[in-house]
Amino acid sequence: MKSRKIVYGFLGMLLVISLLLAGIILHLRNQKLKIVFLDVGQGDAVLIEKGSNQILIDGGPSSQKELEELGKYIPFWDRTIELVIATHPDQDHIGGLIGVLKNYKVCEEMDNAATGDSDAYKNYLQLIDEKKIDRLRGERGMNIKLAEANLAILYPGKNLVNNPKDTNADSIVAKMTSGQNSFLFTGDFPTEQDTKIFAAGVDLAATILKVAHHGSKYATSTEFLDRVRPQEAIISVGANNRYGHPAAEVVDKLKTRGILVKRTDQLGDIEYDF
Numbered sequence: 426m427k428s429r430k431i432v433y434g435f436l437g438m439l440l441v442i443s444l445l446l447a448g449i450i451l452h453l454r455n456q457k458l459k460i461v462f463l464d465v466g467q468g469d470a471v472l473i474e475k476g477s478n479q480i481l482i483d484g485g486p487s488s489q490k491e492l493e494e495l496g497k498y499i500p501f502w503d504r505t506i507e508l509v510i511a512t513h514p515d516q517d518h519i520g521g522l523i524g525v526l527k528n529y530k531v532c533e534e535m536d537n538a539a540t541g542d543s544d545a546y547k548n549y550l551q552l553i554d555e556k557k558i559d560r561l562r563g564e565r566g567m568n569i570k571l572a573e574a575n576l577a578i579l580y581p582g583k584n585l586v587n588n589p590k591d592t593n594a595d596s597i598v599a600k601m602t603s604g605q606n607s608f609l610f611t612g613d614f615p616t617e618q619d620t621k622i623f624a625a626g627v628d629l630a631a632t633i634l635k636v637a638h639h640g641s642k643y644a645t646s647t648e649f650l651d652r653v654r655p656q657e658a659i660i661s662v663g664a665n666n667r668y669g670h671p672a673a674e675v676v677d678k679l680k681t682r683g684i685l686v687k688r689t690d691q692l693g694d695i696e697y698d699f
């Protein structure tokens with residue numbers, strides 16, 4: 426009887442191992458480029474994934490929510506995130522990154538190097554330091570490769586506004602291109618800085634626009650939109666948030682141009698696979 430139990434135990438273990446291996450092989454074979462606008466409530470978080478390589482742009486306001494979301498897309502055996510980008514030091518963008526730094530091995534971190542005075546940002550920088558993560562200064566001209574995709578940093582340039590009371594002003598703006606598809610990630614980039622980004626002569630055109638600042642009326646000017654000319658616009662926003670985001674005038678502006686508007690508070694996670 427005892428030896429039969431051992432045999433069953435062994436067979437059971439073998440079955441579990443084969444299922445795990447099958448899962449891993451299936452995942453690795455299904456190496457599509459995936460871009461997911463995570464539903465993190467009132468904040469921003471975008472996961473870009475190809476096979477076992479990940480780039481995370483912002484992490485929403487809460488670590489718990491962010492880790493739950495990542496768990497849906499990053500397989501459990503992959504505990505490494507290749508690059509984390511913090512567009513700017515606000516809680517609704519970096520709050521969740523604290524949990525990410527604690528729970529994943531992050532190879533490199535990128536931020537705009539502007540000063541932030543929030544506790545969340547102090548915490549965040551301290552963790553990067555403690556964990557000896559390579560910290561990069563995100564600046565126009567940088568390019569990051571992820572398989573066939575290229576992520577180009579378009580903003581800021583060398584000169585920062587660097588005002589802890591106006592952290593949005595130096596928001597990283599980045600454009601990812603893969604074949605016919607392009608995504609413009611804007612953080613909370615405000616209209617006030619339009620002239621600076623236009624003067625830089627960067628090509629803002631993209632098929633999909635992550636609408637800046639959760640659809641705030643202080644972002645996404647008509648001229649900005651004229652330069653991006655997106656087919657689709659994603660608004661990352663929490664339901665019934667206290668800021669009144671997104672502004673009706675921004676949503677109208679998008680819709681009257683025939684741009685398909687998608688909101689995380691209405692659709693949950695918004696995923697693209699190529």
Ligand SMILES: [Zn+2]
Pocket residue numbers: 468469515517518612613638639
């Ligand atoms: Zn924000």
